[in-house]
Amino acid sequence: MTAVAHTSHYDTPYGAFQLNCYPARPDERLIAWCSADTLLLEETHQRGTPGPGILVVNDLHGALCVALEPQALWTDSALAVLALRHNEYANMRTQTRIVWSTEKPPTVPELVVLRIPKQRPLFEYQLSQLAHLLPQRTTVLAAGMDKHLSPHTAAILERYIGPTQRHRGYHKARLFSAVRNERRAPEYSGTATYHCEALDAELCALANVFSREKLDMGARFLLEQLPTVAPAETLIDLACGNGILGLVALKQGVASHIAFCDESAMAVRSARLNASRIFPQDSSNISFFQGDGLIDYCGKPAQLILCNPPFHLQHTVDDFAGRNVLEQCSQHLQPGGRLYLVANRHLDYQPTLRRTFDRVEKFVSNARFNIVLARKL
Numbered sequence: 001m002t003a004v005a006h007t008s009h010y011d012t013p014y015g016a017f018q019l020n021c022y023p024a025r026p027d028e029r030l031i032a033w034c035s036a037d038t039l040l041l042e043e044t045h046q047r048g049t050p051g052p053g054i055l056v057v058n059d060l061h062g063a064l065c066v067a068l069e070p071q072a073l074w075t076d077s078a079l080a081v082l083a084l085r086h087n088e089y090a091n092m093r094t095q096t097r098i099v100w101s102t103e104k105p106p107t108v109p110e111l112v113v114l115r116i117p118k119q120r121p122l123f124e125y126q127l128s129q130l131a132h133l134l135p136q137r138t139t140v141l142a143a144g145m146d147k148h149l150s151p152h153t154a155a156i157l158e159r160y161i162g163p164t165q166r167h168r169g170y171h172k173a174r175l176f177s178a179v180r181n182e183r184r185a186p187e188y189s190g191t192a193t194y195h196c197e198a199l200d201a202e203l204c205a206l207a208n209v210f211s212r213e214k215l216d217m218g219a220r221f222l223l224e225q226l227p228t229v230a231p232a233e234t235l236i237d238l239a240c241g242n243g244i245l246g247l248v249a250l251k252q253g254v255a256s257h258i259a260f261c262d263e264s265a266m267a268v269r270s271a272r273l274n275a276s277r278i279f280p281q282d283s284s285n286i287s288f289f290q291g292d293g294l295i296d297y298c299g300k301p302a303q304l305i306l307c308n309p310p311f312h313l314q315h316t317v318d319d320f321a322g323r324n325v326l327e328q329c330s331q332h333l334q335p336g337g338r339l340y341l342v343a344n345r346h347l348d349y350q351p352t353l354r355r356t357f358d359r360v361e362k363f364v365s366n367a368r369f370n371i372v373l374a375r376k377l
């Protein structure tokens with residue numbers, strides 16, 4: 001389990017709660033709630049809607065669900081669910097029902113309380129789904145931090161849901177309310193595809209998946225090195241996104257058994273869709289896992305891990321996200337196992353890897369990226 005950081009005390013109209021971030025960073029005071037959460041909680045409290053009538057969307061660390069005790073949380077993120085579970089436990093709350101972003105919310109809420117995601121395709125996908133679910137006159141309360149909001153937020157809400165009000169700002173956050181009207185909302189799946197030359201196939205990715213429309217430059221550099229990677233039987237594509245690294249490794253015979261792992265439900269679903277379309281005959285050799293890195297991964301140890309790690313933590317560029325994912329790698333490698341990691345040159349993961357691997361070296365680099373090879377003897 002990742003270390004637990006200082007607890008932050010959050011006063012809300014629903015009571016006072018002790019909240020932690022997840023993943024937590026030791027010796028650092030990170031606040032597990034923000035003023036967008038406060039705006040949403042104050043407005044919901046004024047309206048008096050009881051928890052079982054509320055659907056919460058995109059709660060980041062559980063501040064909304066712990067206070068509101070809603071009917072469900074609709075989210076794409078396993079990290080957000082882990083944060084919520086820690087905070088429910090700490091505040092003696094019952095566990096909120098989770099509905100993954102890849103599923104439709106099961107019941108019709110009286111009120112939707114939504115943290116606006118930074119990724120616009122995800123936001124539009126969620127609004128389009130909600131628009132088809134919500135009866136007329138249902139309200140969607142949406143809030144975000146100013147620095148992450150598009151100038152078109154109100155117009156987007158209006159297009160999918162109905163008449164939208166832009167409310168007051170508070171501590172660099174903004175609240176909107178949109179009321180579902182009778183107009184038919186546009187369909188928006190947010191799915192994107194691109195042609196992957198190495199696979200000679202189209203790769204698809206759902207709305208919240210990294211690099212949905214084109215091959216990431218770091219991933220491209222790692223793929224260019226695959227012909228020099230000694231083949232292995234088992235491989236983990238860690239932080240897999242649409243599954244590009246593992247799928248190309250399978251195609252090139254670098255490995256025959258692949259596990260695709262990511263914290264995003266949409267990433268894991270995209271990798272699954274791509275694998276079953278491109279390699280239908282290999283389904284018994286391919287597995288999928290959604291979670292925080294490999295912390296709760298229970299597949300067999302692999303001989304090889306390929307990783308293009310995350311460099312954002314929630315909304316912030318932060319190498320802690322990558323270090324967190326890498327910490328468990330060596331435990332899930334067999335003796336003699338190897339990890340190949342691609343990272344921007346300014347992000348140095350070698351000290352983290354040296355703590356758990358026997359040998360760590362720079363494998364190759366170009367003007368933008370380093371590939372690091374870490375070995376377990």
Ligand SMILES: C[S@@+](CC[C@H](N)C(=O)[O-])C[C@H]1O[C@@H](n2cnc3c(N)ncnc32)[C@H](O)[C@@H]1O
Pocket residue numbers: 079209210211216218219238239240241242243244245261262263264267291292293294308309310311321324325
């Ligand atoms: C830089 S992208 C790489 C995606 C893909 N492998 C590629 O090369 O295009 C990093 C991925 O890490 C995932 N991620 C972020 N934090 C994670 C965590 N704690 N555990 C597992 N995956 C995580 C993100 O959802 C994202 O898909």
